[in-house]
Amino acid sequence: MTQMRDELGQLKSLVGTAPTFDVEHIPLDPRALFIDWFRDAVDARVPEPHAMTLSTLGADGIPDARVLILKDVTEDGCWAFASGISSVKGSQLHANPVAALTFYWSSQIRSIRLRGHIEVASVDESVKDFRERGVGARAIALAGTQSDAIREPSSVIHLIEEARQRLKHDPEQTSAGWTVWRLRPISIEFWQGDATRNHLRIQYQRHGTEWTSRRLWP
Numbered sequence: 008m009t010q011m012r013d014e015l016g017q018l019k020s021l022v023g024t025a026p027t028f029d030v031e032h033i034p035l036d037p038r039a040l041f042i043d044w045f046r047d048a049v050d051a052r053v054p055e056p057h058a059m060t061l062s063t064l065g066a067d068g069i070p071d072a073r074v075l076i077l078k079d080v081t082e083d084g085c086w087a088f089a090s091g092i093s094s095v096k097g098s099q100l101h102a103n104p105v106a107a108l109t110f111y112w113s114s115q116i117r118s119i120r121l122r123g124h125i126e127v128a129s130v131d132e133s134v135k136d137f138r139e140r141g142v143g144a145r146a147i148a149l150a151g152t153q154s155d156a157i158r159e160p161s162s163v164i165h166l167i168e169e170a171r172q173r174l175k176h177d178p179e180q181t182s183a184g185w186t187v188w189r190l191r192p193i194s195i196e197f198w199q200g201d202a203t204r205n206h207l208r209i210q211y212q213r214h215g216t217e218w219t220s221r222r223l224w225p
């Protein structure tokens with residue numbers, strides 16, 4: 008065995024404490040269950056429960072994934088996130104407006120996964136999101152294009168400082184490319200892990216405006 012394989016083999020998984028999950032009494036709408044689970048995670052002090060993996064489709068057909076912050080779960084049932092339109096993910100979402108989101112809250116052995124279609128939020132919403140960001144985050148977004156290769160590393164601090172100064176004089180300045188996207192799910196799975204591996208899995212599927220749910224084999 009390789010040393011790494013040995014080390015991995017010694018690590019434990021599913022070591023958290025699962026809250027009660029009454030699969031016989033789940034809401035018709037998965038949004039309600041997501042909000043219940045999310046609030047449970049916040050109450051249980053799960054670190055950064057709003058961090059989620061966004062998976063997209065690359066132009067080469069290979070999936071891509073990175074961690075983002077959940078910005079909203081809208082009344083009409085979309086999961087929102089924000090980033091630069093010219094970033095890698097921005098180009099991928101433009102070319103293939105589909106994505107998946109994955110949450111994992113290890114201390115509760117809970118995971119939620121969503122698959123769906125991508126919609127671009129209104130310009131007003133994107134501008135509002137941009138203005139709510141901290142000054143440092145805004146300066147970085149104004150100074151350069153996320154995911155571009157850095158040609159001159161020594162100029163980075165200077166460009167960010169310049170953008171900070173511009174923001175100081177014009178705090179309302181926005182980045183034209185800052186964008187809020189919404190994932191409108193076609194399926195959502197709630198996974199409650201169990202140390203004996205008899206995991207509870209509920210998968211919701213959307214049919215127009217209606218949702219059906221079923222239990223999945225662990």
Ligand SMILES: Cc1cc2nc3c(=O)[nH]c(=O)nc-3n(C[C@H](O)[C@H](O)[C@H](O)COP(=O)(O)O)c2cc1C
Binds near residue numbers: 055089091095097
């Ligand atoms: C906890 C965490 C939260 C993050 N939140 C965001 C976010 O909300 N928006 C964003 O553009 N990048 C965020 N990032 C950075 C992304 O993971 C990623 O590096 C960046 O968006 C570039 O991705 P891309 O090259 O695939 O476009 C976050 C990273 C971490 C680890």
